[in-house]
Amino acid sequence: MTEPTTTGRRAEQGVAVRLTDLRRTYAGVNALDAFSLDLAPGEFVALLGPSGCGKTTALRCLAGLEDPDSGTVTVGGRDVTGIPTSKRDMGMVFQAYSLFPHMTARQNVEFGLQLRRQPAERRRRRAEEMIELVGLSPHIDKYAHQMSGGQQQRVALARALAIEPQVLLLDEPLSALDAKVRVQLRDEIRRIQLDVGTTTLFVTHDQEEALAVADRVGVMRSGHLQQIAPPQELYSAPVNDFVADFVGVTNRLRGAVSDGSAQVLGGAVALLPGSATSGEVVVLVRPEHVTVQPAPDGGGNAAVVSASFLGAHGRVIAAADTGDQVTVQVAASAVGGFPPGTRVVLTPTGEPALAVSAD
Known part of the structure; x- marks a missing residue:
């Protein structure tokens, strides 16, 4: 397995993540089978694979949305396996935009800060910073129905980052968008991740997305990690025919x-x-x-x-x-x-x- 590496500012801002020997079974089928993965501080890792390979289950176990049957989840050296999602300090962006329709973009971004009892002025300032970061300042007071799908997903990303999470989790966040917007937003996500330095796990079935944005890409099959490597190495030196066929x-x-x-x-x-x-x-x-x-x-x-x-x-x-x-x-x-x-x-x-x- 290629070792995780990061440099400079990203390593200083991020936190290490370790999934160790995770097992998760549904109705006798192994969604994860002795699955292990390390993310270095500030690293952007993409999990790639066909439907049912276990990539989303791995992300959900990290998020606390699923409990593994066995194995451990460690964040920043702390075992969080039995800790609920609300106490894991993670930002999440999913395929569905999941914005509150009765709230403006600003209010959606402020929501997580409000739950954390941040002062109103701090919430306002942080929301403006995040909305600017995702390039939506002119739309800050618009409601979801007044924005395009790509704009809504940018707001969802800003909301996830506003709480300054230790880990950012992206579960196929671009799959509902048209091709041109997908390319624009994937590049924007990478730019923001490099700027902010949050350790990020990105799940996708789109090989082009994974190769374009990740520091390392892991290819999964039947609950197992077949290979994890930097994009160029994964493409040019696959370890088996499954990886070679799936990537490119x-x-x-x-x-x-x-x-x-x-x-x-x-x-x-x-x-x-x-x-x-x-x-x-x-x-x-x-x-x-x-x-x-x-x-x-x-x-x-x-x-x-x-x-x-x-x-x-x-x-x-x-x-x-x-x-x-x-x-x-x-x-x-x-x-x-x-x-x-x-x-x-x-x-x-x-x-x-x-x-x-x-x-």
């Missing part, structure tokens, strides 16, 4: 391993640690790690199935003569050069890849 697009290409490398598409691919070391294998190759060129005289080793323009880049899907379907990332300007049926040469770039047994 992956080609599964048949080949053979010999002399420490895999032979695939007529080229050699270096092997990542944990790869099969001999025999017939399936090599997990990213689309950007394969090149495609029109074949002279109708030769080559594949035929184009389709070519798509995706804005910043293009995608060519080809049927290899081996029977494999191969996705290749190309420059957007190159898409028009690969009409369906075109014979092409597919070549691996040689970037290290994971090879798993073909059995």
